[in-house]
Amino acid sequence: MYNLDPVTIAIIAANVIMSIKGFDDRVFFEKYKFNVGSITRGEQIRMFSSGFLHVDTTHLLFNMFTLYFFANPVILELGQLNFIIIYIASLVFGNLLSLYFHKDEFWYSAVGASGAVTGILYAAILLQPEMSLYMFFIPIPIPGYIFGIGYLLYSIYGMKKRIGNIGHDAHFGGAVGGYAVTLILMPSLFKTDLGHIGLLAIPIIILFILYKTGKLH
Known part of the structure; x- marks a missing residue:
């Protein structure tokens, strides 16, 4: 089990506080969720605030559980500041991609830290591809890169089925954000781990x- 870094604790706390507030206060939830129509009218804060709201407790726990496992490897390799840069960049890039994908759907809404968390997940696996995870009901260790790929494949299912009020499209953007920013911050990986x-x-x-061929929706 990891000893959580103060930065990780702060991010988890922000997600928990914002999400619980959103569970109990529908006006608050509606004001800060990702919504294409509202963002195009100038409410840019939603691009950031929506990453700290969640649909329900299960959605919140899944994202925070994933962040718990993958935050420390990134902080240990790159430091707290770069961790924050990757987290925020992944969150924003995920929402930018969602905005692009749904630019003509003014009613489209979504919430969740999934974009930011997927970015951290991809960063951690790039930095420590040898990591292994033990998941529920699976008695053998799973290589980190397998978990990462599986997590992203789940986003494909979510996008195709439009499961819940969740930013599944942001998984894609978050992964790209975390992937790209990590390689920018540590270009030596191209020499040491080109395979992963x-x-x-x-x-x-x-x-x-899938998106370009119209098979996501």
Whole structure:
């Protein structure tokens, strides 16, 4: 089990506080969720605030559980400041991609830290591809890159089925954000671990192809 870094604790606390407030206060939730129509009218705060709201407790716990496992490797390798940069960049880039994908759907709404968390997940796996995870009901360790690919494939399912009021499209943008920013911050990875860089790029490319061919919706 990890000892959580203060930065991770602060991010989890912000998500919990904002989400609980949103559970109990529908006006608050509606004011700060991602909504294409509202954003195009100038409410840019939603691009950031929506990343700290969640549909329900299960959605919140899943994202925070994932962040818990993957935050420390990024902080240990790159430091607190770069961790924050990756988290915020992934959150914003995920929402920018959602805005682009749904620019003509003014009613489209979504919430969740999934974009930011997926960015951290991809960053951690790039930095420590040898990591292994033990998941529920699976008695053998799962390589981190397998978990990362599986997490992103789940986003494809979510996008196709439009499951809940969740920013599944932001998973794609978040992964790209975390992937790109990590490689910018540590370009030496191209020399030391080109194989995993290529492997983790595959689901991103698949998602892009599915979108361009109209098979996501």
